[in-house]
Amino acid sequence: MKILSVSTATSNLSVALNENEKIIVEKNEHDERNHSEHLDPLINEILVDHNLTLKDIDRFAVAIGPGSYTGLRIGITTVKMFGSILNKEVVGVSTLQALAKSVTDNDTVIIAGLDARNENYFAGGYVLDENQIPVNVIADGHYHIDVLLENVKAYIENSDYKKIIFVGNGFEKQDELIKELDIQYSYGTDEQNIVHAGLIGQLAIEEEPVDPDKLLPRYLRRTQAEVDWHKRTGNPFGPDSDYVEEV
Template sequence: MKILSVSTATNHLSVALNDDQQIIVEKNERDERNHSEHLDPLIDEILKENKLTLKDIDRFAVAIGPGSYTGLRIGITTVKMFASILQKEVVGISTLQALAKGVKDDALVVAGLDARNDNYFAGGYKSGNIPENVIPDGHYHIDVLLKAIQEYAAKHELKKIIFVGSGFEKQEDLIKKLNIPFEYGTAEQNVIHAGLIGQLAVNAEPVDPDKLLPRYLRRTQAEVDWHKKTGKPFEPDSHYVEEV
């Protein structure tokens, strides 16, 4: 099964072609913020180099969040369009699970993206071929996240914790208070790789392209303002946690 995978969740753009679990090619652009201009040419480049067209792709996969609001919409809209027009399968993969998959060590993997002001989009994963989400993906203040890690550690024997993603190094003094061996991910582990998204997509459940939605894990300010103004409930199909 040929899978074309995309991540536009952060300032790191990644596109990959997989044949089932085998990563055929992965192309990355780092520290770029114009994914809308670079995504389609990168996809076209990969297809041409492998003598394929979009019609040859069996399944599309994309990081659905958390991540940049604008970035997520670019990637998700692109694959939804491809899947809908070509009547192909599409799956959404957690950005945090994709980060966790890059770690092979036997450890609790805490995957997170810096959300500023000591807040993180984060989740805890038991490392493995398909990382198991044991601390739910959410929008956490660092104190709440570390408490969740401590509670998990009290019930499970942890050899070590590996923090992957962004912004954890500045919390080192607080992390040390857990009294659990820990380390940070490498430069390669700290970015989202589309090839790993493709591997996770092999066993993921396809969805209707129209139902593929971003998982921001936090309401946008526009939604919060709208709710305060109108008093109307938030949409029931949104995948959000409570604003902190």
């Protein structure tokens, strides 16, 4: 099965071609403000280099969040379009699970996160199963660092795991607080700290395809526009699909 995967969730733009679990090629560009301009050329470059067209792809996969609001929409809209026009399978993969997939230590709790500013993080905790698939054990969410570390400590105390690795960005600046956990810990390498489309492709094998129209971003918090809309209208928050349609 040929899988084309993309991530536009962070400042690192990533596109990959997988043949089942094997990563055939992955290309990465750090261009936070230009994902919309660079994504299609990068996809085309990969296809041309491997004598393929979009019709040859069996499944499209994309990081669905958390991440940049604008970035997520770029990647998700592209994959939805491919799936709809070509009648191909599409799947969404958690950005945090993709980050966690970069770790291969089975005896370690993986805390994957993205700096959300003001001491907050989009983060979740993972452990690897027997197939090296990251399993979510601390729910993906929008956490203040104090709450996140409380959750990490509680999980460690009730498990057999004695080591932690933090992957993503912004954790190093919390080093003094992390030390207070009194647990062996480390930070990811530069390669582990970016979202790799090739790893999204590997995770996409086990995901159930969805109707392209139902492929939606997982922001993990409300946008300011949505909060303002709620205040203005008094209407209750609905699922992301309701809000996206209204916009």
